[in-house]
Amino acid sequence: MSRPSRSDNWGFPRWRGYEGAREAATVRLCDRHGCNEVGSCPAPKTPNSPERWMFCQRHAAEYNAGWDYFEGLDKEEAAQREADETRDNSGYHEAAHYGWAGSGDGSRSRDELRALDLLELTPDADFDAIKKSYRAKAKLVHPDVRPGDEDAAKAFQALQLAYEVLRAAEERREWKG
Structure with a gap:
């Protein structure tokens, strides 16, 4: 009675590489x-x-x-086909605005990007530009400049919060780096 030879093909998970079988x-x-x-x-x-x-x-x-x-x-015919293709695929072009990732190089968090949008800065702005923009915008809506204005007070609080988020992120970067 002959004994069957062993095989290393034991099913899943595969213990050998794909295309590693003896057959062609x-x-x-x-x-x-x-x-x-x-x-x-x-x-x-x-x-x-x-x-x-x-x-x-x-x-x-x-x-x-x-x-x-x-x-x-x-x-x-070429112009008609191009117009049809453009019409049929226009939804993809509109959706290009909503990218998978935020703008920038990926080094900033979503909160930082929102704060930069509030300060009307690009994602690659340095901290000196952040301070300059914050001070210029804060002067316009400061409660001492516009006493009794509720909208200005809310705008000032939003600017303060944005500046704090960006300042904390800058301190973390300096501490790590």
């Missing part, structure tokens, strides 16, 4: 004549066709460089 792995080669690299980049054979060429990265870049979306159309 199926690899699609680049469809460009004479190329022996792996074809992992699909490219349409014709516009609006489900059929695809499979190119390596080098030949996919070469193929896409010569691609003309409006090939075979006269000026009126």
Whole structure:
């Protein structure tokens, strides 16, 4: 009675690397004549066709460089297609305002960005510009300058809070750095 040989393929999680089995792995080669690299980049054979060429990265870049979306159309048809595409995709352009991340280089928190917006500064403003903007805006709405004005008092409090947030962040950066 022969004993079955052991295999290191025990199911999930895989204890060996993918394509590490003894059987042959199926690899699609680049469809460009004479190329022996792996074809992992699909490219349409014709516009609006489900059929695809499979190119390596080098030949996919070469193929896409010569691609003309409006090939075979006269000026009126090309203009109509461009207008239709613009109309259908205009929602994406409007949504570009709402980015995944805030503006800046990622070194400022959301509270800091709000405070900078209140002071009408860019996200990369340095602390001297923050102080200058805060003082200029605070002079306009200070309770001593505008006594009895509720809106000015609220605006002054918002400016104070924004300045405190930015000052604390600047102190943290100096302490870390």
